[in-house]
Amino acid sequence: MTAPAGAGGRFAGALEVSAAWLLAVVWISPLLYALWAAFHGGAYATHFDPTAPLTLDNFRQALDQAPFLRYGLNTFILVTMLLAAQLVLCTLAAYAFARFRFWGREAAFALVLVQLMVTPEILIVENYGTLARLGLVDTITGIGLPYMASAFGIFLLRQAFKSTPKELEEAARLEGCGVLGVLWRVYVPLARPTYLAYGLVSVSHHWNNFLWPLVITNSLETRPLTVGLGVFGAPESGVDWSIISAATLLSVAPLLVAFLLFQRQFMQSFMTAGIK
Amino acid sequence: MTRDAMRHVYGWLLLTPAAILLVAFTHYPTVATVLDSLYSKGSAIRPSRFVGLGQYAQLADDPIFWKVLANNAWFALGTIPASVALAIAMALLVNRALPGRALVRMAYFTPTILPMIAVANIWLFFYTPDIGLIDQVLSVFGLPGHNWLGDTATVLPAIIAMTIWKEAGFFMIFYLAALQNIPPELGEAARLEGASRWTYFRRVLFPLLMPTTLFVLINAVLNSFKLVDHLFVLTKGGPDNASNLLLYYIFESAFSYFDTNYAATLTVVLLALLAVLALAQFFALDRRIHYW
CATH class of the missing domain: 1.10.3720.10 (MetI-like)
Structure with missing residues (x-):
């Protein structure tokens, strides 16, 4: 849509930008979640601690098992x-x-x-x-x-x-x-x-x-x-x-x-x- | 032979390799499926025999058949309007000046290129009772967990939600292409006339997007019949066939119950449904031409 003019229009525009980004975050989150789980130990699977140690162990085990x-x-x-x-x-x-x-x-x-x-x-x-x-x-x-x-x-x-x-x-x-x-x-x-x-x-x-x-x-x-x-x-x-x-x-x-x-x-x- | 007559020879020679494979894997099996549906299941002591429409009578009396057909209808009704509406919203959102537009568009589209099996693997954990992500979030708010995939009431909605996530971004690209062909002057004219943005969407954009919507709808309905991969990981059609779909039931009949003749009968139903869709597509595309 074309950009609307005026203060009300600017507000609507900002709202749309936020909506676009919010939806994008929601949409990509399942994949980000899979990334999180794959690079962290099982203990952190639903425990989102940013200081959790990264590991490649899950990949090693997957390759070992199949x-x-x-x-x-x-x-x-x-x-x-x-x-x-x-x-x-x-x-x-x-x-x-x-x-x-x-x-x-x-x-x-x-x-x-x-x-x-x-x-x-x-x-x-x-x-x-x-x-x-x-x-x-x-x-x-x-x-x-x-x-x-x-x-x-x-x-x-x-x-x-x-x-x-x-x-x-x-x-x-x-x-x-x-x-x-x-x-x-x-x-x-x-x-x-x-x-x-x-x-x-x-x-x-x-x-x-x-x-x-x-x-x-x-x-x-x-x-x-x-x-x-x-x-x-x-x-x-x-x-x-x-x-x-x-x-x-x-x-x-x-x-x-x-x-x-x-x-x-x-x-x-x-x-x-x-x-x- | 004259050069003019040679066109028949060249034409058929060029076509033959593809034609052999197409006949072998599309036309022959279609005819064979119809014929097989007229015979009973053979066994070591009782050979397969002609039963006419007997298998179809069995089909009409098979509650699982009606169940999977109803499930297919609910699956289509649950996924298609929602993913089309989301696709339009996504296309409108990224069809304007937006910081990080390419990233946003990528976020919407990425689920499209993942295999359904991988999607099911990721979502399986969201739905796992108690330890799964949804139940963990619920427990933070003091709400009880729920066996989303194990409950006949929630299994189909759970699968529908996942499918919407997978498909909306795919449909978005068709709307994006269509929006780029709509002259921006239309929006300006509407604004000068004092039309609200909603009125502009409802009265101008949406009707102009109608051919795209028809095209997307037909493809979405087709997909809803062909998409069964996730059932292998998530539910195996259960519990109590609450998430079973026609193509998955065909697979089960043929490769779990080894009743290939009944599977053939079910396949004929699926082929008939697809034929109806083909006709719908033909007429929809016809309308599209008149529309423009």
């Missing part, structure tokens, strides 16, 4: 492999939809869009059966496979390719580029912002994904961070609260740090992703 480094590696392999596959598959499909008037294009595109609504985690039962028949249960490939052809990625890239001027393609053709050459030399470089937005959204989504990885994995060697954390933090596991906080922070740290460093790009990407 292989979080391995989980982290699994998550890293998963999101990298998945993003690479998504970029290749979605680029090819989006190029087809954007630049080739092939038979059945409209119907095929409508069928692709179905996946925006019916995401793979809703079909866990059947997809588990499919992966069992493929012998891919409890593999990192198995976690990623249902998400590799992403309707959302195809949709975003198709938009980007459609807005590329056709003259550039014709110029590249005159230079002797083939169908894939044009894609690689003209369309892909010009869609770089879309690739960045899609990449950030895909990595954050799959870093945080839980239900499908839980269903399809059952060993330490394949479990991603979220599933490892879910098993670790379950109430029946009886683990100390401060240690759970430390484990939670370990699991979210890479993404959280990336977000704090590249806030603007993250918010921009989430917005592009949402609005489509």
Whole structure:
């Protein structure tokens, strides 16, 4: 809203600033609380003494009790492999939809869009059966496979390719580029912002994904961070609260740090992703 | 072949790799789910057989099914209006000159990038009876503790509060984008006319934000059906299914009770609900175009 004038307006303005800050403090406090608990001994979990000694002991114990480094590696392999596959598959499909008037294009595109609504985690039962028949249960490939052809990625890239001027393609053709050459030399470089937005959204989504990885994995060697954390933090596991906080922070740290460093790009990407 | 005819070949060749995976993990399982819902659960002595709509009759008689459906409705009603209202408030607050604006915006948005599992882990301790943060604060004021997640009356509100915290900042960014497209002259004109800020919001801003609100509402409803991760940590759907949701019940039916055919029947209900939402989205987006 525009800044109001006058003394009354100034008062209202100050009130709004305080409200904004108060809400911000309330909103971030659960996370600050987790930080407090993770870096202090169990005795200080609800005893907020600013002179309480800091400790890394909770992190050490969390790492001793569960292989979080391995989980982290699994998550890293998963999101990298998945993003690479998504970029290749979605680029090819989006190029087809954007630049080739092939038979059945409209119907095929409508069928692709179905996946925006019916995401793979809703079909866990059947997809588990499919992966069992493929012998891919409890593999990192198995976690990623249902998400590799992403309707959302195809949709975003198709938009980007459609807005590329056709003259550039014709110029590249005159230079002797083939169908894939044009894609690689003209369309892909010009869609770089879309690739960045899609990449950030895909990595954050799959870093945080839980239900499908839980269903399809059952060993330490394949479990991603979220599933490892879910098993670790379950109430029946009886683990100390401060240690759970430390484990939670370990699991979210890479993404959280990336977000704090590249806030603007993250918010921009989430917005592009949402609005489509 | 002429170059013109080649477009069909190229088009399909480029599409094929993605199409195979999409069919395998979206279309085929959707059809298979519907077919499976028409068969009974098989066992070693009694093979699965065609029962037509028998599973659906069982579903209609299943009190847990109706319970989870009602819970889903309450969960949506509890989370969506509150998080949308908060999102609008947040967007308005950070869309003006404000000391530390970037920090405030970051505080609002941060819960969005945390996994639901981590959020549940953090909030679990707030809700733990007696030693948890809420009960400790209550005890300072001499109030008795409460088993927030163990009481059928408070478990769903507790989960709703946590979900609002997680989602409001996400919806905020869409309102921020929309607000930036509203010309500031409108606010000045309203002020010259002597309109109060509330009138300006109610009569000018809110109607202009309507397309964004429709978009956010549909996404929020979709999310409310897909968001079940927190149940694994917080309640396992309990106590007495008081916090159980449809997708979690599907998971339980398939992987705890090993009744995949009943799980398929439940999935068909979820798919039908999503289809209705898809149609709603189609018409809402249609309206959005007319609106502008």
